[in-house]
Amino acid sequence: xxxxTQPNSMESNEEEPVHLPCNHSTISGTDYIHWYRQLPSQGPxxxxxxxxxxxxxxxxxxxxxxxxxxxxxxxxxxxxxxxxVYYCILTSREYGNKLVFGAGTILRVKS
Amino acid sequence: EPEVTQTPSHQxxxxxxxxxxxxxxISNHLYFYWYRQxxxxxxxxxxxxxxxxxxxxxxxxxxQFSVERPDGSNFTLKIRSTKLEDSAMYFxxxxxxxxxxxEQFFGPGTRLTVL
Numbered sequence: 001x002x003x004x005t006q007p008n009s010m011e012s013n014e015e016e017p018v019h020l021p022c023n024h025s026t027i028s029g030t031d032y033i034h035w036y037r038q039l040p041s042q043g044p045x046x047x048x049x050x051x052x053x054x055x056x057x058x059x060x061x062x063x064x065x066x067x068x069x070x071x072x073x074x075x076x077x078x079x080x081x082x083x084x085v086y087y088c089i090l091t092s093r094e095y096g097n098k099l100v101f102g103a104g105t106i107l108r109v110k111s
Numbered sequence: 112e113p114e115v116t117q118t119p120s121h122q123x124x125x126x127x128x129x130x131x132x133x134x135x136x137i138s139n140h141l142y143f144y145w146y147r148q149x150x151x152x153x154x155x156x157x158x159x160x161x162x163x164x165x166x167x168x169x170x171x172x173x174x175q176f177s178v179e180r181p182d183g184s185n186f187t188l189k190i191r192s193t194k195l196e197d198s199a200m201y202f203x204x205x206x207x208x209x210x211x212x213x214e215q216f217f218g219p220g221t222r223l224t225v226l
Contacts, residue, residue, distance in 0.1 A: 032213060043202045043217035044146075044154060087154075097206065097213060098144065098167055101154040 004088045009106040012078045020073040020105055022088030027068050032091050035062065035073045036099065037084040044087070044101070047073065083109045113137045115218035117203050123224045124193055132188045132221045134203030142206040143186045144215065145178065147171070147199040154202070160186065161208075193225045 005023040012018040024033065035047040048055055048062045050071070055062040061074040075082055087104040091097045116135045124130050136143050145157040158168040160178055177189045186205075190197055200222050204215040 034213070036215075038154070043204075043220050044215075045217065046214040049213055091213070097142070097215070098156045098159050099146070099154075099204075099215060100156060101146075103153060 004090060004102055006086070006088050006102065006105045008103065009108065011108045011110065012075075014080060014109055014111045015077050018075040018078045018082070018107065018109075020075075020086050020088075020107065021070065022072070023070045024088070024090055025069045027090055028092070030092055032097075033062065033064060033068075033071050034089045034091055034099070035060070036087045036089065036101075037082075038087070038104070039081075039084045044099075047086070078107075078109045080109050080111060083107055113216075115203055115205055115216050117201075117218040117221050119221060120219070121222045121224070123226065126195055126225055127192050130190050130193055130223065132190075132201050132203075132223070134186045134188070134205075134218055135184055136186055136203065136205030137207070137216055138184070139207060140205035140216070141208045142166075142215075143178075143180070144204040144206070145188045146202045146204065146217075148202065148220075149196075149199045157188070190223075193223075195225050198223055198225045 034049040036044045038044045048060050050062045063072045085104040085106050087101050089099050118133045143160040146154050148154045156169050158172045159166045175191045179187050200220040202220045203218045206215045
């Protein structure tokens with residue numbers, strides 16, 4: 001399984017943008033980049049995913065480097081409810097898209 | 112909004128007992144998964160299930176574990192003889208298989224405590 005590297009933790013102020021980085025230098029051409037998050041005492045929750053192009057949805061934006069070896073999850077205005085562990089995960093459609101979770105980045109949001 | 116549900120929310124059992132964890136995936140989803148998370152540790156993949164058979168399983172998913180979709184709506188995880196180290200949160204997830212839409216929807220989890 002392709003590996004990702006994320007900072008252990010990050011801190012943000014409420015109402016400010018947050019950029020969560022992820023390195024995936026061994027990504028293959030068919031791997032999708034997924035972001036999930038896990039709020040305290042809850043199951044993981046899908047945030048966004050992409051393959052090559054930048055993606056936007058109601059929750060966040062995903063910026064993918066041109067060489068696909070890194071990506072950044074962007075929360076445009078962090079709220080206290082965004083405090084969670086954020087996971088950057090590579091998946092392959094070929095293998096049923098199982099999710100291999102790492103330790104993720106703990107995002108703390110200060111009011 | 113459709114959601115994955117899991118029952119029970121908390122299960123306490125004695126070591127060596129059998130437990131069945133139940134999940135109701137979202138109705139038009141075709142891929143189903145079980146994951147577990149030991150307290151303070153990473154979420155770990157256990158098994159994926161598609162077209163009424165296991166499509167992939169991890170090393171954790173040994174002969175003590177089995178999955179079943181008995182009636183077209185429920186998706187169950189059975190642990191035949193529980194061990195202390197099976198204590199964890201167990202999450203069920205489901206995924207629609209349609210075009211490029213690739214999201215896995217997770218349930219709230221079942222906390223299994225083995226005494």
